[in-house]
Amino acid sequence: MRHAPLNTRADAAAVPGGTVADLGERDLIARIQERLPPASRALLVGIGDDAAVLEPPRGRLEVLTTDGLVEGIHFDRRFSTPFDIGWKALAVNLSDIAAMGAAPAAALLSLALPESMGIDALDGLIDGFLSLAGESRVGLAGGNVTRSPGPLVVDVTVTGSVRRRDVLRRNGARPGDGVFVTGSIGAARAGLEFLMAGGSEISLDGMDACIERYCRPAPRYRIGALLGRVRAATACMDLSDGLADAARQVAEASGVGIRLTADALPVSEACRRWFDERGGDAIAAAAAGGDDYELLFTVPRKRTGRLRHVVQQARNVPITRIGEITAEKGAELIRNGSREPLPAGFVHF
Amino acid sequence: MRHAPLNTRADAAAVPGGTVADLGERDLIARIQERLPPASRALLVGIGDDAAVLEPPRGRLEVLTTDGLVEGIHFDRRFSTPFDIGWKALAVNLSDIAAMGAAPAAALLSLALPESMGIDALDGLIDGFLSLAGESRVGLAGGNVTRSPGPLVVDVTVTGSVRRRDVLRRNGARPGDGVFVTGSIGAARAGLEFLMAGGSEISLDGMDACIERYCRPAPRYRIGALLGRVRAATACMDLSDGLADAARQVAEASGVGIRLTADALPVSEACRRWFDERGGDAIAAAAAGGDDYELLFTVPRKRTGRLRHVVQQARNVPITRIGEITAEKGAELIRNGSREPLPAGFVHF
Numbered sequence: 120m121r122h123a124p125l126n127t128r129a130d131a132a133a134v135p136g137g138t139v140a141d142l143g144e145r146d147l148i149a150r151i152q153e154r155l156p157p158a159s160r161a162l163l164v165g166i167g168d169d170a171a172v173l174e175p176p177r178g179r180l181e182v183l184t185t186d187g188l189v190e191g192i193h194f195d196r197r198f199s200t201p202f203d204i205g206w207k208a209l210a211v212n213l214s215d216i217a218a219m220g221a222a223p224a225a226a227l228l229s230l231a232l233p234e235s236m237g238i239d240a241l242d243g244l245i246d247g248f249l250s251l252a253g254e255s256r257v258g259l260a261g262g263n264v265t266r267s268p269g270p271l272v273v274d275v276t277v278t279g280s281v282r283r284r285d286v287l288r289r290n291g292a293r294p295g296d297g298v299f300v301t302g303s304i305g306a307a308r309a310g311l312e313f314l315m316a317g318g319s320e321i322s323l324d325g326m327d328a329c330i331e332r333y334c335r336p337a338p339r340y341r342i343g344a345l346l347g348r349v350r351a352a353t354a355c356m357d358l359s360d361g362l363a364d365a366a367r368q369v370a371e372a373s374g375v376g377i378r379l380t381a382d383a384l385p386v387s388e389a390c391r392r393w394f395d396e397r398g399g400d401a402i403a404a405a406a407a408g409g410d411d412y413e414l415l416f417t418v419p420r421k422r423t424g425r426l427r428h429v430v431q432q433a434r435n436v437p438i439t440r441i442g443e444i445t446a447e448k449g450a451e452l453i454r455n456g457s458r459e460p461l462p463a464g465f466v467h468f
Numbered sequence: 469m470r471h472a473p474l475n476t477r478a479d480a481a482a483v484p485g486g487t488v489a490d491l492g493e494r495d496l497i498a499r500i501q502e503r504l505p506p507a508s509r510a511l512l513v514g515i516g517d518d519a520a521v522l523e524p525p526r527g528r529l530e531v532l533t534t535d536g537l538v539e540g541i542h543f544d545r546r547f548s549t550p551f552d553i554g555w556k557a558l559a560v561n562l563s564d565i566a567a568m569g570a571a572p573a574a575a576l577l578s579l580a581l582p583e584s585m586g587i588d589a590l591d592g593l594i595d596g597f598l599s600l601a602g603e604s605r606v607g608l609a610g611g612n613v614t615r616s617p618g619p620l621v622v623d624v625t626v627t628g629s630v631r632r633r634d635v636l637r638r639n640g641a642r643p644g645d646g647v648f649v650t651g652s653i654g655a656a657r658a659g660l661e662f663l664m665a666g667g668s669e670i671s672l673d674g675m676d677a678c679i680e681r682y683c684r685p686a687p688r689y690r691i692g693a694l695l696g697r698v699r700a701a702t703a704c705m706d707l708s709d710g711l712a713d714a715a716r717q718v719a720e721a722s723g724v725g726i727r728l729t730a731d732a733l734p735v736s737e738a739c740r741r742w743f744d745e746r747g748g749d750a751i752a753a754a755a756a757g758g759d760d761y762e763l764l765f766t767v768p769r770k771r772t773g774r775l776r777h778v779v780q781q782a783r784n785v786p787i788t789r790i791g792e793i794t795a796e797k798g799a800e801l802i803r804n805g806s807r808e809p810l811p812a813g814f815v816h817f
Contacts, residue, residue, distance in 0.1 A: 168568070168637055186578075227625060
C-alpha cells in the first residue's frame with residue numbers, strides 16, 4: 120500500500136533499473152558516496168579507507184551505540200518503504216544517544232542486501248537514512264556492504280558526545296522525583312496493528328499519523344541533548360520497548376519504585392480510538408506497546424526551573440508529567456483510584 | 469569436521485542444552501555479560517544502559533570501523549565453529565584498525581540469531597569473540613541481540629585511537645618507496661579450497677595451518693599500531709580482499725604505480741603445494757586470494773631504520789619486501805624477468 124517496496128527473489132527478473140546483484144561492492148559504495156552531503160570538519164577520513172578517522176570534541180566523553188533492523192523481525196516490506204527502513208535504522212540509534220543526554224555526531228551503516236533487492240530500493244533506503252542524518256547533523260563516516268542469502272539486515276552504529284557531568288543514566292532516580300515523558304505513546308503500536316489488520320480497507324481518523332509513527336519515528340535527539348546540557352533529569356531512558364518496560368527498568372536500576380497515573384498518560388487520540396473500538400484496554404496497550412521512540416525521565420522538584428527551560432525549547436513536542444518515584448519498590452499504575460501493576464513490556468526477541 | 473556446529477532449523481528439537489529461542493533478549497544479554505572480564509577504566513558505562521560511555525584518550529583521534537560476517541556468504545558452519553565465527557568477526561575489524569596505524573580500544577557486537585541456534589553455539593561464539601578481545605585488550609562496550617528469520621549475522625564495530633600525525637592512509641605512497649607485507653599470503657585461500665573440496669579425505673602437510681588461517685585469522689593489530697607510532701610507513705592497507713587488490717588500491721589512491729616481484733612474495737609453503745599439485749598458478753592464486761588479514765605498507769628508503777625497529781618488535785611475524793612504488797602508473801608483477809599485470813582482486817559481494 121506504500122510505494123516502492125523491496126523486491127522479493129521471485130520477482131527479481133522484473134525489477135526495472137536492475138538489482139543490487141548487478142553492482143559490485145565498489146559500485147554500491149560509490150552509489151552511496153554520491154548521495155552524501157559535504158562531510159563535517161570533524162570527519163578527517165570518511166568512506167573509502169580502511170576505517171574512518173574523527174576528531175573527538177575536546178573534554179567530552181564518547182557515547183556509542185549500535186542497533187539493527189532485520190527484515191521479517193523489525194519490519195515488513197509490505198508496510199515500510201525502503202526510505203522508512205533507512206530512516207528508522209538511524210532513528211532507533213539516535214533515540215539511544217538521546218537517552219544518555221548526549222548529542223549525536225557520526226554514524227556507520229552496515230548493510231546485508233538480498234541479491235534480488237532493486238537498486239531503486241537501495242537508493243530509497245540510503246535517502247531515508249541520509250534524510251534523518253541531515254536533519255540531526257549526523258555524518259555518515261563509514262560502513263560495510265555485503266550480500267545476504269536471506270533477509271535485508273540494516274545495522275547502524277552511532278557515536279556522540281556528552282560532558283562528563285551531563286551523562287543521563289538509568290540509575291539516578293530518587294523518591295519524590297517527578298516522572299516525565301516526551302510526545303505521546305501508543306501510536307506506533309496502533310499503526311502496526313492497523314497495518315497488520317489489512318488497514319487499507321478500514322478508515323480511521325488520525326491513523327495516518329499512527330502509521331507514520333511506526334514507520335518513520337521521530338527520535339528526540341534535541342530534547343535528549345538538552346536534558347543533559349541543562350542537567351534537569353536524574354535518570355533517562357528511551358521507550359523502544361514501551362513505557363511500562365522503561366518505567367520498570369529505571370525503577371529497578373535506581374533501587375526505587377515508580378507510580379504512574381493512568382489519566383496523565385499522553386495516549387494518542389487515534390490510538391485510544393483504535394483500542395476502544397476493539398474493546399481493548401487502550402491505556403494498557405499504549406503503556407506496553409513498543410516502538411515509541413520517546414524519552415522517559417525523572418526530575419527532582421528543585422530542578423523544575425530547568426525543566427521549564429527544556430519544555431520551552433522542545434517546540435511542538437509536549438512533555439507530560441505522568442507520575443512519581445516512590446521509596447516503596449515496584450512499578451504500578453493508578454487508575455480510577457486503585458492500584459494495578461504496570462503491564463509487561465514489549466519483547467523484541 | 470570441526471566440533472560444535474551451529475544447528476539448523478531442522479534439527480532444532482535435538483539441540484541438547486536448548487536453543488536461543490528458549491531465552492529472552494535480557495537472558496541472552498545476561499549470558500554474554502557473565503562471560504565478560506572486568507571492564508577497563510576507560511569504559512565508564514558498559515552493557516545495560518541505552519548506550520556505552522567511554523573516556524577518549526586525550527589528544528588522539530578516533531578511528532572507527534564496522535564489518536560483518538553473514539552465514540552463507542562469509543562463513544559456512546560446516547567449516548567454521550561458533551568460536552571461529554566470533555573470533556573472525558572481531559579479527560576483520562581489528563585488521564582495519566591496524567591498517568590505519570591505530571590501536572584498538574573497544575567493540576560493539578550486534579547479533580542476529582536464528583531461533584534454532586543452540587545456546588552452546590552462542591556461548592562458543594561469544595567465547596571466540598572474547599578470546600581475541602582479551603588478547604588484543606579490546607573491551608566489549610555494548611551491542612545488540614535480535615532474532616534472524618534467516619542466516620546468522622554477526623556485525624562488529626571497533627573504535628580505536630591514533631595520534632594525528634600517525635594516521636596511515638592509503639594515499640601516501642611515493643615513487644621509490646619499498647613495498648612490504650606482513651606474514652604470508654595464500655594460506656586462507658588454500659585452506660578454504662581444501663575445506664570445500666571435502667578436505668578430510670585428503671591429507672596434505674601443513675594444511676591445518678591453512679585452515680586455521682582461514683577460520684581464525686591473526687590480525688596484525690600490534691604491528692599496525694607500531695607502524696603508526698614510529699611513523700615508518702607512508703601508506704598502509706589490509707589484505708582482506710587480497711594482496712593484488714590492496715596493491716592496486718594503494719597505487720591508485722596515491723596516484724603512483726606499483727611493481728611486485730613474484731619471487732619475493734611470501735606464499736605459504738602449504739598453499740604453494742596445494743596449487744602446484746592441482747596444476748594451478750600458486751603465485752597468482754595467493755596474490756588474488758582474499759581473507760589474508762595481513763598488512764601491505766610502503767616505506768621510503770630514509771625510514772629504513774624505523775622499519776628495522778618494527779621488524780624487531782614484530783616477534784614471529786616476518787615482514788617481507790615484495791616490490792616498489794613507481795612513477796609510472798599501473799600494477800604489475802615481475803616474474804621470470806618479464807612483466808605481467810597483477811591478477812584481479814577477490815570480490816566479496
